[in-house]
Each structure stands twice: as C-alpha cells, then as structure tokens.
Amino acid sequence: MDKIPRPVIRRLGLYYRCLSKLYEEGVDYVASRDIAERLGIKSSQVRKDLSYFGEFGKRGVGYNVAMLMEKLESIIGVDKYWNVIVIGAGNIGSALVNYEGLKKEKFNIIGIFDADRAKVGRKIGNLIVRHISELKEFVKKNIVEIAVIAVPETAAQYVVEQLEQLGIKGVVNFAPIKLRTHLLVEEVDITLTFKSLVFQVERKI
Amino acid sequence: MDKIPRPVIRRLGLYYRCLSKLYEEGVDYVASRDIAERLGIKSSQVRKDLSYFGEFGKRGVGYNVAMLMEKLESIIGVDKYWNVIVIGAGNIGSALVNYEGLKKEKFNIIGIFDADRAKVGRKIGNLIVRHISELKEFVKKNIVEIAVIAVPETAAQYVVEQLEQLGIKGVVNFAPIKLRTHLLVEEVDITLTFKSLVFQVERKI
DNA sequence: TAGATTGTTAATCGATTAACAATC
C-alpha cells in the first residue's frame, strides 16, 4: 500500500471531526470546498488527501456525509475501542485519565502506573494508581496496544524500553526527550509549543 | 527580516533544550553533527537553521555551548519571563497550572478563569479560580501577552474573540476547533494525536 | 442539457540534504 504523507494522516482526523459536525448539523452532502473552508485549507488538498484511500465522492454533488464519516472512521482506526495505559501519575497523567475528550473518541484508559510508592493506591477518576512493577502482569492480562508516557524526562527512555518488550505498539510521549525506540511515537511537547508561540509573538511586533 | 519556516521555529526549541543538556554535562564545544545525532536529524539542517539568525560557530571547532545557548535563548524569546493566563479550569487548565515544566521554562501562569461559578474560588496550585467576568480587569492590571484556551469547543471561539479585544498577542489552544482570529495560535490537539497514532499502529501490522 | 464538483495530473512551492569552498 502507498505511503501516506504525515501531514495527510493528521488531516484525516480533522476531516473526521468536520464530518461529524456536519452530520450533527443534519447535512447530507458536502463539497470539498465547504470542508476546506471550515478547516482553512484548499479544496484540492481535501480531494487529494481523500484520493489516497479511494473515491468517495459523486461528481457534481459532493460527498455523502454519513458515508464519508464512516469511511474515515475505519481508515483512521477509530471504528473500534482502544485500550490505553498511562505511565506516570503526575499532573499530565491524571489530567488524561479524567479527560472526557479521549473517552468520547473511543480511547479507554484502563490503567495508570507510577514508580512513586506514595502515589500508588491513590484514586484518579475511576482508576487506582498501580506500581510500575505490576505493568508486565497487567499488559499480559489485558489487550493494550498504546501507552502514554507521562513520566519525568529522566525516566522516559527506560519506560519506552519496557513498553517495547511488553509488545506495546505505539506511544504518545509527553516527556521532553527524543525517545530511541522502534515503537511508533507521537510527541506532545507542551513547553516547545509555548516557546514556538513566544518566538512568533516577539517577531510580530 | 527573513521569514523563518515553521519547522525551523519548532527546532529552535529542540536546539535550545539540547544545548542546555550539553551545558549541564559540562561540554564546552559541540559540532552540528553531535547536535543532529541527539535529535535524529541531519547536521546540515542544524547549520542551515542556525544560519537564519547569524554565524555562531567556529570552523574546525564547532559551537561554544554556553554562547549558543544564550543566543538561542534570546532568539526564541525565553530570556525573560512570560505571564500567562489560562481560560478554563477543567482538567487541562488545572494540569497546566500545576505543571512544573512551564514554570521552569519561565512561563508564569498568573491567573486562571472559568465561566462556571461552581469552580470560581477553588484553589489550583497557588491560584484561585476567577470568574471569566473579571478577565478584562485582570488583563488591564497585569502584563499578559499569552493565554491558554482550555475551555470546551463550544466556548473557544467566543473566548478567543474576547482575548483579541483585550490585546492578548498569542494563544495556545487546546480546544479541538479551528479558531477564526488574527491572534497567533499554536494548537495542541490531544485526541488528534491519538488518532494519528492509531492510524499508524493499524497500518504497520 | 447546463451547472457543479469530483479525481487526477502537472506545475509550483517550500523544506531538506549533499556537497564543498572557506577557514579555524
């Protein structure tokens, strides 16, 4: 199968979100131009992106909202529930467990782990913080394909190596460090985002 | 002044972080090749990126770590403290207030606001949640250039319009919506990140 | 049919990388 450019992958999520909204608004058919306008991109980009996966539109008419939504759901892989574990029960880890957005999008956080015995046993949302030593057993008993790394930078590399051994497939990494791993990694780098913003704020003046 | 490509802006932060580490490790001089290796990019990219801002290296020798670190600090704009306000005292807003990473990088969150009266008055970190109606007065009294939008999607557009009127310059947006605004915006889209990851996880099999 | 919009190709734009003269 064709290699899909990274920017396209991200936009698939945007298209899906846009289609969901249109569906709720009761729209039956939508043109690439309308989708593009809502997202602030070009209509030819919408059509090109979708064309990596098939022909979903009707010339002269547009795309059937419900149909395209379902197609995108299955293309992205959110037509099923995903079990997620969170490593690190600090601020970020806790916030994710309580975050409604993930639940709504079929990401179920089923376990949270920490190395700090003081945190173990605490309740976060519906979960009890487990000690990191229980991780292996937990992953054996449950189907877990993706994990969140929300530990301090110093522990992140060690954690990703553990996850690799346990057969986890992909990681969302909140630690500000380049992980050396064969796993699929998506980075969320909060302080980098703030720095990027202030650079632009300073320059604009 | 030359337009700096977006990817370069992001990498500036990575370089800065890398230099800080080298500095702590007691390294005096570093070659672009070493920086590149640590970040998983090409050395010519490091040199090209830096060349947008000046000539910081010595041929045959490399870059003086302390000097380049300071230069980057000032280029990015983190040679001073930034006051930040957070709109929305839910999960994400609270987590940010308590997040050490931002404090360490000179981003001071000095106020958190919410429209929900039930949340007003609550203590989060050192802050008391204020009602959104106090926002205007607060921004008048304090120097605030950047804000975080951590409200539900339905409120985000309204909030950014308020911020625009109050003279805020830039926004870190956690709401899953394309904001229509003249302000500088950096997006942090958590569920999109998860979707992007599962797309790749599914494809890799 | 006439008007609209797709899917796709080719042109354009922008970012990355290789290569190398300059120079420490």
Added chain:
DNA sequence: TAGATTGTTAATCGATTAACAATC
C-alpha cells in the same frame, strides 16, 4: 601544516495547489 567543521549554494525531495477532463 593537516584535519575538522562551519556557512552556504545547488540539487533533491516532498507537499501543496491550480487546472481541467470526466461525469454526476
């Protein structure tokens, strides 16, 4: 000097966009 590494140019690569024949 000989070896190393920069700064910069030109080549390459990849992504976006315009344009349009196909077709609903």
